[in-house]
Amino acid sequence: MISTSRFIEACWGRPHDKVPVWFMRQAGRYQDGYRKLRQQYSFLEMAHNPDICTEVSCRPVEELGVDAAILFSDIMIPLGPMGVDFEIREHFGPVIAHPVRTGRDLKQLRVLEPEDDLPEVFEAIEKICERLGAIPLIGFAGAPFTLASYLIEGGPSKNYLHTKRLMWEQPEVWRQLMDVLADATVRHLSAQVRHGAQAVQVFDSWIGALPVDDYRKYVMPSMRAVFAKLNALQVPTIYFGTGTASLLHAMKETGPTVLGVDWRTPIRQARSTVGSEVTLQGNLDPMTLVCEWDIVKEHSTAILQDMLGDPAFIFNLGHGVPPEAHPDNLKRLVEWVHQFPGTPASQEVADRAKGASL
Template identity: 50%
Template sequence: MAKQINDTILRAFKGEAVDYTPAWYMRQAGRSQPEYRELKEKYSLFEITHQPELCAYVTRLPVENYGVDAAILYKDIMSPLPSLGVDVEIKSGIGPVIHNPIESYQDVEKLGTINPEADVPYVLDTIRLLTEEQLDVPLIGFSGAPFTLASYMIEGGPSKNYSKTKAFMYREPEAWFALMDKLADMTITYVEAQIKAGARAIQIFDSWVGALNAPDYRLYIKPAMTRIFSELKRHDVPLIIFGVGAGHLLTEWNDLPVDVIGLDWRTSIPEARAMGVTKVLQGNLDPAILVTEWDLIEKRTKDILDAGMVDGRHVFNLGHGVTPDIQPATLKKLTDLIHSHSKR
């Protein structure tokens, strides 16, 4: 039997009237928490995510420490890729490193499919543990989007300019669309399993798609994204899209069958609305502000909340993830400020 949960954020994601602006923070579970850093001295990221009790603890911690209105599953966007035959390693200080990068159509053809119950049972067990026994707020599940996953798979790791990825896209369109299809299939199957296990909302991270211009996005990416969100829409859970440096793609995203568009810190809520974006907005305090003095944090936070309260269709978040230098006490104080300032 699932615990009774505070569903304020789910109602806000759907654009319904709520008593206050709810909040959660990308990367809220992890690097800035002393309890997490202690764990990381003993376990790697993959080791934590493979142990449901441990992973549930890390996921739950920021809800207990900061009072946020949702948990986000602690895992990495790389988690499902090994099941496709991708040889990925998370290297400290670097990020994901792919030892068998995609270079040809044949490499795309070799990719397998995901069977979540068999390939990532620990992810689903963690979700069940959290949603059936531990959390009193909704759990957000997530997946990387096809372009962002493809960028790692083609570059072999993180990239500054995605030149190999874009060259492959332009030069090998048949292979590119085959890769988008395989990654879209994987995303749909993987996310549906998370929903079935108990995730109450889903965020698709297209973190690096801002590297593309709008016409290329429409041609090379949007068909796969439309299919992903159209399929997931059947499950009646709120769907969120987020990317970094993607302000020029907001009107493209507004066309997608999503409920919520996440803004990074470069585009304000009034700017997004002036562009014709009608979806619920999520964001978008610059994480760097959180290592400055409280007066500035308070002012910037209130500015964002006030802009969001103009039409009330807003969930507070950061414009990107929590960084390791942000103090947990600051995040707790921030959550309290968001709740008190936005109380209707």
């Protein structure tokens, strides 16, 4: 099938009409409809119910006009059938009953068999794709480091004390844990693609905890393996982390099609760091969305002007939509981004876009 989605075309750095846009956490508590559903169901009940999952994944496309949907799920979901007992605490994050800190703990983890273990997720993916038609669905999974950080710490962390300790003191256990998690990430994402996902994003949200030398030594081998296997699926692959200013080049070397940039790094600086061979996705500060529209407009315009005419750019936030975001800001932002041409067909189009942004 030849794709005509501007999001997919931009992933590959090919010409497209307008700058594509979607938002990390575009389904969530900032939406009235989502909050209403959450009064009836827990987050995990919603994520494991194919009809609710379909509804929640598709609504941002229908309400905001974004160019892609992302599966409503969580990076923790595949860990359940692998034998990890966890819950997700509101306003806190995932909490693990028995943290993984030794070779023996590691042996308790079992291999993920996605379709057998999580049939409801793949039923949801098929339903979402059917409902979305030409708009692509992005599948996703957690990256080995970020998953390991939850498994080892037992929950969210500020300084990753136990994670770094295991990584440095027990490098062989660390390597095995990275291998187990990398295998699960690849299996889960491959199954998502088999059932209809047209791109996949790997979330390494907390990778910015590592200096680049440790990233290269302890994480890069597993990420190279992940992208080598995922790229064979012939769909665009996206690699996202936060606090990554000093890691972007090494992250690019692992081989994703698209690199997600957080709001701390100016997008033009990211471009000069990584060169032109990778598509960039980002990177509006999510906190602008809780402000008046003029603030959103000012900050988004700066990004759009930096990337004007770059065929390999997808507009997004630098991290997820906060629950306090004004829904109206998101809607206006999509319209605003769509005023900017993807690859200018001519100078006239580029000039018009510049005029619109003044």
